[in-house]
Amino acid sequence: xxxxxxxxxxxxxxxxxxxxxxxxxxxxxxxxxxxxxxxxxxxxxxxxxxxxxxxxxxxxxxxxxxxxxxxxxxxxxxxxxxxxxxxxxxxxxxxxxxxxxxxxxxxxxxxxxxxxxxxxxxxxxxxxxxxxxxxxxxxxxxxxxxxxxxxxxxxxxxxxxxxxxxxxxxxxxxxxxxxxxxxxxxxxxxxxxxxxxxxxxxxxxxxxxxxxxxxxxxxxxxxxxxxxxxxxxxxxxxxxxxxxxxxxxxxxxxxxxxxxxxxxxxxxxxxxxxxxxxxxxxxxxxxxxxxxxxxxxxxxxxxxxxxxxxxxxxxxxxxxxxxxxxxxxxxxxxxxxxxxxxxx
Amino acid sequence: xxxxxxxxxxxxxxxxxxxxxxxxxxxxxxxxxxxxxxxxxxxxxxxxxxxxxxxxxxxxxxxxxxxxxxxxxxxxxxxxxxxxxxxxxxxxxxxxxxxxxxxxxxxxxxxxxxxxxxxxxxxxxxxxxxxxxxxxxxxxxxxxxxxxxxxxxxxxxxxxxxxxxxxxxxxxxxxxxxxxxxxxxxxxxxxxxxxxxxxxxxxxxxxxxxxxxxxxxxxxxxxxxxxxxxxxxxxxxxxxxxxxxxxxxxxxxxx
Ligand SMILES: Nc1ncnc2c1ncn2[C@@H]1O[C@H](COP(=O)(O)OP(=O)(O)O)[C@@H](O)[C@H]1O
Ligand SMILES: [Mg+2]
Numbered sequence: 001x002x003x004x005x006x007x008x009x010x011x012x013x014x015x016x017x018x019x020x021x022x023x024x025x026x027x028x029x030x031x032x033x034x035x036x037x038x039x040x041x042x043x044x045x046x047x048x049x050x051x052x053x054x055x056x057x058x059x060x061x062x063x064x065x066x067x068x069x070x071x072x073x074x075x076x077x078x079x080x081x082x083x084x085x086x087x088x089x090x091x092x093x094x095x096x097x098x099x100x101x102x103x104x105x106x107x108x109x110x111x112x113x114x115x116x117x118x119x120x121x122x123x124x125x126x127x128x129x130x131x132x133x134x135x136x137x138x139x140x141x142x143x144x145x146x147x148x149x150x151x152x153x154x155x156x157x158x159x160x161x162x163x164x165x166x167x168x169x170x171x172x173x174x175x176x177x178x179x180x181x182x183x184x185x186x187x188x189x190x191x192x193x194x195x196x197x198x199x200x201x202x203x204x205x206x207x208x209x210x211x212x213x214x215x216x217x218x219x220x221x222x223x224x225x226x227x228x229x230x231x232x233x234x235x236x237x238x239x240x241x242x243x244x245x246x247x248x249x250x251x252x253x254x255x256x257x258x259x260x261x262x263x264x265x266x267x268x269x270x271x272x273x274x275x276x277x278x279x280x281x282x283x284x285x286x287x288x289x290x291x292x293x294x295x296x297x298x299x300x301x302x303x304x305x306x307x308x309x310x311x312x313x314x315x316x317x318x319x320x321x322x323x324x325x326x327x328x329x330x331x332x333x334x335x336x337x338x339x340x341x342x343x344x
Numbered sequence: 345x346x347x348x349x350x351x352x353x354x355x356x357x358x359x360x361x362x363x364x365x366x367x368x369x370x371x372x373x374x375x376x377x378x379x380x381x382x383x384x385x386x387x388x389x390x391x392x393x394x395x396x397x398x399x400x401x402x403x404x405x406x407x408x409x410x411x412x413x414x415x416x417x418x419x420x421x422x423x424x425x426x427x428x429x430x431x432x433x434x435x436x437x438x439x440x441x442x443x444x445x446x447x448x449x450x451x452x453x454x455x456x457x458x459x460x461x462x463x464x465x466x467x468x469x470x471x472x473x474x475x476x477x478x479x480x481x482x483x484x485x486x487x488x489x490x491x492x493x494x495x496x497x498x499x500x501x502x503x504x505x506x507x508x509x510x511x512x513x514x515x516x517x518x519x520x521x522x523x524x525x526x527x528x529x530x531x532x533x534x535x536x537x538x539x540x541x542x543x544x545x546x547x548x549x550x551x552x553x554x555x556x557x558x559x560x561x562x563x564x565x566x567x568x569x570x571x572x573x574x575x576x577x578x579x580x581x582x583x584x585x586x587x588x589x590x591x592x593x594x595x596x597x598x599x
Contacts, residue, residue, distance in 0.1 A: 298422035301456035314442025
C-alpha cells in the first residue's frame with residue numbers, strides 16, 4: 001500500500017482532526033482514514049456507497065452526541081432495555097461503545113441514528129454475547145435526510161447465544177448499517193431482519209457478514225426494501241462457513257420493489273462455504289408493484305396513493321414481524337406506515 | 345338511463361407494443377332496476393368492456409362515450425368511478441398478500457364514503473355490517489382475517505367478490521363470469537347474494553357463457569357480443585337459444 005501520494009479531502013482531514021488522541025476503534029478509524037482515505041466505490045466493500053463522495057460537504061470536525069449510554073463499557077442487567085440516540089452534528093465525528101450481554105441474560109438494545117445536514121457520523125459497537133445470552137437489537141435510521149451516517153457493529157456470540165437484529169432504514173444522503181457477526185454454532189442462533197424504504201435521493205446500505213466458525217449454527221436473514229425515483233438501495237450479504245462449521249443451516253433472502261424506473265437497487269448476496277455438509281441458500285429478487293393488484297384496490301375505491309401504500313406496506317412489513325417486543329414492533333410498523341403515506 | 349354506452353371503441357397495447365382494437369363500436373343501455381346479461385364467445389371482448397367501464401389503465405377509449413347516471417365517466421380514475429357506485433366482480437379476483445380482507449374492505453368502504461362526502465363507518469359499526477353480510481354468504485370470520493384472495497379456491501374468491509359487493513352496496517354491478525369455478529351449492533349462494541342486491545335503483549350487467557347462472561338470476565335483457573360489438577339483443581329466451589345453438593351464426597355476422 002502506497003500512502004505517500006494520498007491527498008486528503010476536507011472531510012478526511014476533518015475526521016482525522018476530530019479523532020486526535022483517540023484510542024481503540026476510533027484510533028483505528030483515524031489511521032485507516034489517514035492511510036486510505038474514506039472508502040470510495042473502488043473499494044469492493046463500498047462499491048455502491050461512495051462515502052468520500054457523500055461526505056463532500058463536510059469540512060470541519062463535528063460531534064456525535066450519544067444519548068442513553070452511561071458508560072463506554074456496559075454489562076446490562078437481565079431484562080434491561082437500552083435506548084440509544086446517536087446524533088451526528090454537522091462536521092465529521094465518530095463514537096463507539098462496548099456492550100457485553102452476560103451469560104443467560106436477555107437484553108434489548110434500540111439505536112436511533114440521526115444525522116444533521118453536513119454531518120458525517122461514524123458509530124461503532126462491539127458486542128459480546130456470553131453463553132446462552134440473548135440480544136434483541138433494533139436499529140432505526142429515520143432521521144438523517146441530508147446527512148451521512150455509518151453504523152457498524154462487530155458482534156461475537158458464544159455457544160447457545162441468540163441474536164435477533166432488526167434494522168429499519170429510511171435512508172440519508174448516505175446511510176449504512178454494517179454488521180459483522182461471529183457465529184460459533186453450538187446452539188447459537190442468528191436472525192437478521194432488515195427493511196429499507198427510500199424516497200427520492202435517499203441512499204441506504206445494508207451490509208452484513210456472518211462468519212460461521214463452529215458446527216450446527218442457524219442463521220436466518222430477510223431483508224426487504226423499496227426505492228422510489230432516484231432512491232438507491234444497497235444490500236450486501238455474506239455468509240462465510242468455515243470447514244469446522246459442519247451442519248450449518250443458513251438462509252439469506254433479499255427482496256426489493258423498484259417503485260419507479262429511476263430507482264436503483266444493487267444487491268450482492270454471497271456464500272463462501274468451506275464445509276461440505278451444510279444447508280445454505282440465498283435468494284434475491286427485484287420487482288415492481290403489482291399493477292393488477294393496484295387496479296383491483298382502486299376499483300374498490302381506494303385512492304391510488306393509499307392503495308400503493310398498502311401494497312408496499314404489506315410487502316415490506318414482514319421482517320418487522322420478528323421484533324420480539326410488541327410495542328416496539330407496532331411503533332416501527334407505525335413509522336413505516338407514516339413514511340409510506342408521505343412517499344412522493 | 346343509468347348506464348349508457350355509445351359506439352364505444354377501445355384498444356389495448358399488446359406485450360410486443362402493437363395496438364390492438366378490441367371494442368369496435370359497442371352500444372348498450374341499462375336502466376336502473378334492470379339486470380342485463382352479456383353472452384359471447386371467448387375473446388369477444390367481454391372482460392375488456394368491464395375494464396374500460398371501470399377505468400383500468402391500458403384500456404384506452406378511442407371513440408364513443410360512457411355515461412353513468414347521465415355523467416360522462418370516460419376520463420375518471422378507477423377510484424372515482426368506484427365512489428360513484430360502479431363495482432366490478434372480477435373474472436379473476438386478484439390476490440393481495442399481507443392485506444387482511446377485513447382491513448381492505450373497511451378501508452375501501454370508508455374511502456368511498458369519504459369521496460362521496462359521507463361520514464366514515466366506525467370500527468364496531470363495520471364489524472356488525474360485515475358479520476351480517478358474511479353470514480348471508482356463508483363466509484367465516486376466519487376467512488375474512490386472511491389476506492385478500494390469498495389461498496382461496498376459485499369458488500371462494502367468487503363468493504368473496506359478492507360479499508364485497510354486499511358490503512360496499514354499489515349502484516351498478518358488473519359481474520364478469522362470476523359463475524365460473526362455482527359448484528352447484530356455491531352457485532346458489534352466490535346467486536342469492538346477487539338477487540339480494542337487485543333493487544329499483546340498482547343496475548347490473550352479468551357477463552357469462554352459460555345459461556346456468558341465468559337460471560338463478562333472471563335477466564331483463566340478454567345481449568350477444570361478438571368481435572367487440574353487441575350483435576343481437578333480446579329477452580331471457582335469447583339466452584336459452586344461445587345455449588342450444590351456440591354462437592356460430594353471430595360470429596359470421598360480426599366478422
Ligand atoms: N391487455 C391485453 N393485451 C393484449 N390483448 C388483450 C388484452 N386484453 C385483452 N386482449 C385481447 O382482446 C380480446 C378480448 O379479450 P377479453 O376481453 O378478455 O375477452 P372475453 O372476456 O370476451 O373472453 C382477446 O383476443 C384478448 O386476447
Ligand atoms: Mg373474460
